[in-house]
Amino acid sequence: MIVSETKLKGCFILEPKVFNDSRGYFLESFNQKTFKEKTGVTINFVQDNESLSSRGVLRGLHFQKGDFAQAKLVRAVKGSVLDIVVDIRKDSLTFGEHVAVELSEENKKQLFVPRGFAHGFVVLSETALFSYKCDNFYNKASEGGIIYNDKNLNIDWKLNESEFIISEKDLVLPTLEMAKI
Incomplete structure (x- = not known):
């Protein structure tokens, strides 16, 4: 396995x-053993999630x-997605930057x-089967979000905005500046 750290530490x-x-x-x-050897991160995944989505x-x-x-730990099992992560760790040198x-x-x-990152993706192929391994259980009361088109983040989602299919919940998310992190 080849492991490369992005510009966002961790x-x-x-x-x-x-x-x-x-x-x-x-x-x-x-x-788990190889992951720790290559990253220095000890992780114990406790929940796997999967989503099926269409283009846009x-x-x-x-x-x-x-x-x-x-x-x-996320991956596209079928199809293709543009995956985005944003550093929301307030004490991080790369706070507000994305990959x-x-x-x-x-x-x-x-x-x-x-932990300490916002995550999202857009489907580039006709459909995509997307898999997530999580190291903690989902808790609705602890969820948060940032609007996909936050001008300060300046994310290039690689598709025309007219192609986007976005849930009503995600359309009303706050900007990073207004988010309760």
């Missing part, structure tokens, strides 16, 4: 070794606060999103 891109043959492929999507669906930017903050990574069934890349 946020890593993982590229698993893929074994292809006439039957298809095999890959190890996560190995934009989910995010979401986060969990306090005792229910979550680190995530965008295309995750797809072709490139098999995964993104490790540490």
Whole structure:
């Protein structure tokens, strides 16, 4: 597995070794021991989530606060997404900065999103099956979010805004400046 740290400390891109043959492929999507050796991060995932979305669906930017903050390992099992993470750790040198990574069934890349980050993605392919491993259980009372088009974040979502399909809940999220982090 190749592990590369992004410009946001603690946020890593993982590229698993893929074994292809006439039957298809095999890959190890996560190995706790290897992950710790390559990142220095000890993680214990307790919840797996999955979403199926069509082209233009934009989910995010979401986060969990306090005792229910979550680190995530995300990947596109089918299709392709542009995955976005925003550093919302107020004491971080990269507070308010973001990273965008295309995750797809072709490139098999995964993104490790540490606690203290907002996360979202937009579907670039006709459909996408998206998988999340989380190190903490979801708690509705602890959820928060940031509006996808916050002018200060200046995120390029790679699609025309007229293509976006966004939930009513995500359309009324606050800017980073107004968010309760």
